Amino acid sequence: xxxxxxxxxxxxxxxxxxxxxxxxxxxxxxxxxxxxxxxxxxxxxxxxxxxxxxxxxxxxxxxxxxxxxxxxxxxxxxxxxxxxxxxxxxxxxxxxxxxxxxxxxxxxxxxxx
Amino acid sequence: xxxxxxxxxxxxxxxxxxxxxxxxxxxxxxxxxxxxxxxxxxxxxxxxxxxxxxxxxxxxxxxxxxxxxxxxxxxxxxxxxxxxxxxxxxxxxxxxxxxxxxxxxxxxxxxxxxx
Numbered sequence: 001x002x003x004x005x006x007x008x009x010x011x012x013x014x015x016x017x018x019x020x021x022x023x024x025x026x027x028x029x030x031x032x033x034x035x036x037x038x039x040x041x042x043x044x045x046x047x048x049x050x051x052x053x054x055x056x057x058x059x060x061x062x063x064x065x066x067x068x069x070x071x072x073x074x075x076x077x078x079x080x081x082x083x084x085x086x087x088x089x090x091x092x093x094x095x096x097x098x099x100x101x102x103x104x105x106x107x108x109x110x111x112x113x
Numbered sequence: 114x115x116x117x118x119x120x121x122x123x124x125x126x127x128x129x130x131x132x133x134x135x136x137x138x139x140x141x142x143x144x145x146x147x148x149x150x151x152x153x154x155x156x157x158x159x160x161x162x163x164x165x166x167x168x169x170x171x172x173x174x175x176x177x178x179x180x181x182x183x184x185x186x187x188x189x190x191x192x193x194x195x196x197x198x199x200x201x202x203x204x205x206x207x208x209x210x211x212x213x214x215x216x217x218x219x220x221x222x223x224x225x226x227x228x
Binding site: 040041042043045048090097103107 | 146148150156158159160202204206208209210213214215216218219220221
């Protein structure tokens with residue numbers, strides 16, 4: 001029932017690894033979001049892309065690097081993560097940043113060892 | 114500052130009964146939107162219901178309805194005929210042009226539907 005897909009579903013990485021999370025939506029939305037979510041907590045906004053341009057960076061450490069190759073795709077590149085970065089990473093999209101109704105993907109469960 | 118408060122961290126209800134989850138908010142904006150999102154255990158976050166502040170009529174989606182009290186800044190969610198599949202975290206969220214158009218989230222209510 002999701003129109004926002006995320007891969008991989010699960011990811012285990014060491015602190016020296018480089019990995020990427022991928023998000024795709026085919027709803028024609030022009031705003032895409034990355035959130036970090038800890039168990040039983042609300043999502044915390046990390047980045048917002050509007051029309052493929054980064055519009056919000058919530059002071060996220062540089063070990064997280066977002067990329068928006070086109071209007072349907074959003075990547076999150078990970079490098080030198082810390083164990084406290086272990087969380088569920090959610091991608092979401094909306095028609096535009098001023099349309100507040102967001103649709104979420106299923107998330108990537110990230111474990112940093 | 115804009116805030117969303119969910120005062121019930123955990124709730125439980127018997128199957129087939131009705132339960133109401135509370136949400137209060139604070140904003141100085143006149144035009145805003147309110148949402149209830151549902152996140153079942155280990156499953157996807159989905160939008161349950163939305164309410165535009167300028168609409169007086171309360172939103173309804175099947176067994177889910179809201180009681181929107183604009184003056185009191187209250188936005189409660191009523192779930193009728195609760196089903197086991199309603200077991201989830203429920204988050205209330207506020208969206209408007211303030212705060213750089215970011216959604217403001219409540220801390221969530223964990224609802225357990227018991228057989």
